[in-house]
Amino acid sequence: MNLLYSDVEDDLRTAVRDVLADRCPPEAVLGRIESELPYDTGLWKLLAAELGLAGLLVPEHLGGQGASAREAAVVLEELGSAVAPVPFLGSAVLATSALLGCDTADGTVAALLARLAAGEATAALAVPLSGAPGAPFPGSVTADSEGRLTGRVTSVADAFAADVLVVPAGGPQGPGLYEVAAADAAVERFSSLDLTRPLSDVTFEAAPARLLPAADPAAALDGALLTTAGLLASEQVGVAQWCLDETVGHLKQRHQFGRVVGGFQSLKHRLADLWLEVVSARAAARAAADALAAGDHLEAALAVHVAQATASSTAVHAAEEAIQLHGGIGMTWEHPAHLRLKRAKADELALGTPARHRAALSPLVDLPPA
Amino acid sequence: MAESHPTPGKDPDASEVRRRVAELLAAYDPARVPREKFLRARFDAGLAWVHFPEGLGGLGAPRALQAVVDAELAAAGAPDNDPRRIGIGLGMAAPTILRYGTEEQKRRFLRPLWTGEEVWCQLFSEPGAGSDLAGLRTRAVREPDSGDWIVDGQKVWTSSAHLARWAILIARTDPDVPKHQGITYFLCDMTDPGVEVRPLRQITGEAEFNEVFLTGVRIPDAHRLGAIGDGWRVAQATLMNERVAIGGMALPREGGMIGPLAAAWRERPELRTPELHDRVLSAWVAAEVVRLSAERVRQQMAAGAPGPEGSGLKLAFARLNQHVSGLEVELMGEEGLRYGDWTMVRPESVDFYGRDAGYRYLRAKGNSIEGGTSEILRNIIAERVLGLPAEPRTDKDVAWKDLPR
Numbered sequence: 112m113n114l115l116y117s118d119v120e121d122d123l124r125t126a127v128r129d130v131l132a133d134r135c136p137p138e139a140v141l142g143r144i145e146s147e148l149p150y151d152t153g154l155w156k157l158l159a160a161e162l163g164l165a166g167l168l169v170p171e172h173l174g175g176q177g178a179s180a181r182e183a184a185v186v187l188e189e190l191g192s193a194v195a196p197v198p199f200l201g202s203a204v205l206a207t208s209a210l211l212g213c214d215t216a217d218g219t220v221a222a223l224l225a226r227l228a229a230g231e232a233t234a235a236l237a238v239p240l241s242g243a244p245g246a247p248f249p250g251s252v253t254a255d256s257e258g259r260l261t262g263r264v265t266s267v268a269d270a271f272a273a274d275v276l277v278v279p280a281g282g283p284q285g286p287g288l289y290e291v292a293a294a295d296a297a298v299e300r301f302s303s304l305d306l307t308r309p310l311s312d313v314t315f316e317a318a319p320a321r322l323l324p325a326a327d328p329a330a331a332l333d334g335a336l337l338t339t340a341g342l343l344a345s346e347q348v349g350v351a352q353w354c355l356d357e358t359v360g361h362l363k364q365r366h367q368f369g370r371v372v373g374g375f376q377s378l379k380h381r382l383a384d385l386w387l388e389v390v391s392a393r394a395a396a397r398a399a400a401d402a403l404a405a406g407d408h409l410e411a412a413l414a415v416h417v418a419q420a421t422a423s424s425t426a427v428h429a430a431e432e433a434i435q436l437h438g439g440i441g442m443t444w445e446h447p448a449h450l451r452l453k454r455a456k457a458d459e460l461a462l463g464t465p466a467r468h469r470a471a472l473s474p475l476v477d478l479p480p481a
Numbered sequence: 482m483a484e485s486h487p488t489p490g491k492d493p494d495a496s497e498v499r500r501r502v503a504e505l506l507a508a509y510d511p512a513r514v515p516r517e518k519f520l521r522a523r524f525d526a527g528l529a530w531v532h533f534p535e536g537l538g539g540l541g542a543p544r545a546l547q548a549v550v551d552a553e554l555a556a557a558g559a560p561d562n563d564p565r566r567i568g569i570g571l572g573m574a575a576p577t578i579l580r581y582g583t584e585e586q587k588r589r590f591l592r593p594l595w596t597g598e599e600v601w602c603q604l605f606s607e608p609g610a611g612s613d614l615a616g617l618r619t620r621a622v623r624e625p626d627s628g629d630w631i632v633d634g635q636k637v638w639t640s641s642a643h644l645a646r647w648a649i650l651i652a653r654t655d656p657d658v659p660k661h662q663g664i665t666y667f668l669c670d671m672t673d674p675g676v677e678v679r680p681l682r683q684i685t686g687e688a689e690f691n692e693v694f695l696t697g698v699r700i701p702d703a704h705r706l707g708a709i710g711d712g713w714r715v716a717q718a719t720l721m722n723e724r725v726a727i728g729g730m731a732l733p734r735e736g737g738m739i740g741p742l743a744a745a746w747r748e749r750p751e752l753r754t755p756e757l758h759d760r761v762l763s764a765w766v767a768a769e770v771v772r773l774s775a776e777r778v779r780q781q782m783a784a785g786a787p788g789p790e791g792s793g794l795k796l797a798f799a800r801l802n803q804h805v806s807g808l809e810v811e812l813m814g815e816e817g818l819r820y821g822d823w824t825m826v827r828p829e830s831v832d833f834y835g836r837d838a839g840y841r842y843l844r845a846k847g848n849s850i851e852g853g854t855s856e857i858l859r860n861i862i863a864e865r866v867l868g869l870p871a872e873p874r875t876d877k878d879v880a881w882k883d884l885p886r
């Protein structure tokens with residue numbers, strides 16, 4: 112188990128961070144959230160195609176980078192830190208992982224993966240963002256005998272940016288994953304708690320669809336949810352680290368009572384505790400990414416549940432401390448702290464709450480319920 | 482020009498280490514050779530602490546290879562050095578002696594320290610100097626003729642002093658300079674007639690620690706560690722290592738106090754309630770995360786010395802132990818009302834696991850006090866990791882003798 116960052120991972124972080132510093136300053140993020148263009152498509156093109164982030168998880172022979180969850184985790188730390196308005200999680204992690212769980216030797220699957228990896232298309236997996244690994248296969252969409260989809264999926268992340276939807280649906284032959292052109296579905300963006308990760312309700316009315324061959328579609332879906340839950344922990348670490356750094360920075364220069372406010376012991380101790388929480392969450396998130404990369408399913412599931420049960424609360428706590436310790440300015444729309452609080456709180460619900468991940472751990476670690 | 486490239490393949494790797502273990506086992510069959518003899522041979526083979534230099538029990542190899550050695554030797558049924566009995570020597574005295582000791586001191590002290598033939602204790606805290614350790618009053622005065630140091634004072638909370646052959650000691654050698662500057666670090670012979678050790682009974686009933694009275698104790702200058710007046714800096718190395726030693730042990734999953742809690746949950750279905758279930762799972766997650774954090778710090782410092790991150794580990798370890806042991810008493814229900822044994826004894830070593838939940842709960846209270854309190858550790862993290870302003874202080878530029886008492 113390697114819990115550190117490799118040189119390659121450090122270089123990747125630097126590259127992503129440089130682009131974000133240049134293209135994604137706080138004013139730009141803030142300026143976009145209430146517009147009709149919630150995603151920065153130019154930035155996404157740059158990250159997805161030129162830096163190759165869209166294909167990180169895709170093997171080289173399918174047109175991707177052949178990297179692993181470890182690298183994707185590093186990217187998510189940086190994207191989380193900047194709350195960058197790009198559909199990396201929805202497309203390059205969630206939808207891509209689901210496709211990787213299908214039969215990748217099949218031409219349809221391989222072609223779609225290649226387009227995603229090249230940044231030519233963006234996809235979303237049609238599940239509620241609050242869906243957790245281990246849940247039963249969803250039944251809200253059904254395929255008819257001609258393979259047309261009808262039904263509705265609520266709270267889908269990054270669907271608004273997607274060209275292609277990967278849709279779990281019940282069909283004549285049982286559960287399956289279907290490819291649907293986003294243009295053939297009604298994607299209605301609604302006002303979401305997290306302003307930087309738009310959510311949509313997606314409705315299908317006899318939408319033309321193509322079944323994606325998969326030996327076990329339910330396992331493909333569950334694996335994608337597990338991978339994404341594990342990698343979300345790294346996004347949460349990125350959010351938490353930003354909150355800690357900003358707050359420490361603010362308190363080092365803010366004076367009250369003739370002193371630097373950061374010198375008051377009650378605040379020093381709160382920040383030391385928060386630092387420890389972030390350090391711990393980082394260790395848990397690294398363990399999850401490393402276990403996902405290593406591929407042992409049981410170890411990965413255990414590490415993901417531990418990371419999610421930890422990092423969710425850490426990000427929320429860090430963001431809440433950031434708001435409180437900034438005082439009045441932390442309460443303003445203008446200051447970027449609220450974007451992290453909203454992201455952190457939404458992330459706590461995303462892909463399973465901490466309590467749900469603890470419950471999922473129960474059989475894995477032989478601590479049965481009462 | 483001198484050739485500066487390192488010889489390729491010179492650093493011992495896992496296979497080289499395995500070869501040496503096999504050699505040791507071939508020459509000293511653990512089933513026949515007496516324990517002490519085997520441990521000495523292991524030290525001399527460089528397999529005691531592989532990251533130490535050659536000739537001092539190590540091979541100058543990466544720290545991570547120690548796990549290979551330990552596993553191979555354990556599998557061969559070799560005796561270990563009972564690290565719980567000699568934790569202060571291994572975790573604190575040894576790294577400090579290695580860093581600041583003379584060649585002679587290293588050769589004299591490290592081998593019997595590691596084999597456990599000589600137990601060490603730590604004479605730092607005093608009745609008037611705990612968190613503010615640099616305020617200590619124990620005096621060491623140099624005798625002009627002999628050059629020896631004569632030490633007078635009182636130390637307190639000294640764990641294992643009743644077992645110890647040697648002590649790491651800090652004492653004031655110059656009261657006329659500010660407190661941090663006038664301290665010198667010594668290696669003190671606990672059999673000196675001026676050393677008196679009295680047990681101090683603790684919260685659990687027994688006496689792990691002691692008070693130690695030092696009256697005219699004679700320490701040769703050859704047992705001074707580091708320069709005169711440089712004791713505070715030397716002591717920092719001890720304290721950093723102490724925190725890592727307390728919080729940074731490599732544990733298997735469920736290796737710490739979570740072990741008995743999880744076992745009780747599994748074996749005693751009648752104790753389970755739905756509400757306790759989520760709390761037990763939370764505790765399990767917290768324990769696993771502390772384990773991973775410690776593992777990560779170990780990986781970070783595989784090359785270097787422990788930094789302030791070690792303070793974080795110790796803080797996390799204390800909180801976890803107190804939380805988990807408290808939950809364990811609660812889970813035990815009526816049984817939690819009983820306490821195994823309050824008899825005053827002076828234990829040979831500290832064993833968290835051989836006793837009941839109540840003992841663990843009480844002993845864990847010390848985890849946030851010993852080795853720097855959790856409040857002091859938070860100050861250290863805030864100042865040295867986060868760069869926040871230091872605590873306001875009035876004693877920095879004042880000669881120690883002029884400080885208000």
Ligand SMILES: Cc1cc2nc3c(=O)[nH]c(=O)nc-3n(C[C@H](O)[C@H](O)[C@H](O)COP(=O)(O)OP(=O)(O)OC[C@H]3O[C@@H](n4cnc5c(N)ncnc54)[C@H](O)[C@@H]3O)c2cc1C
Nearest residue numbers: 603604605606611612638639640847850851852853854856
């Ligand atoms: C089980 C056990 C074993 C020990 N073994 C040894 C040993 O072998 N050798 C040895 O030398 N010592 C040993 N100690 C002593 C230990 O290091 C001290 O007890 C510790 O450093 C605290 O000092 P103190 O007891 O004087 O408390 P004090 O320093 O008087 O502290 C009292 C309270 O005030 C708080 N406080 C003090 N200063 C500050 C500050 N600046 N900011 C915020 N809060 C502050 C403390 O956190 C604490 O809560 C041991 C202690 C225990 C409990």
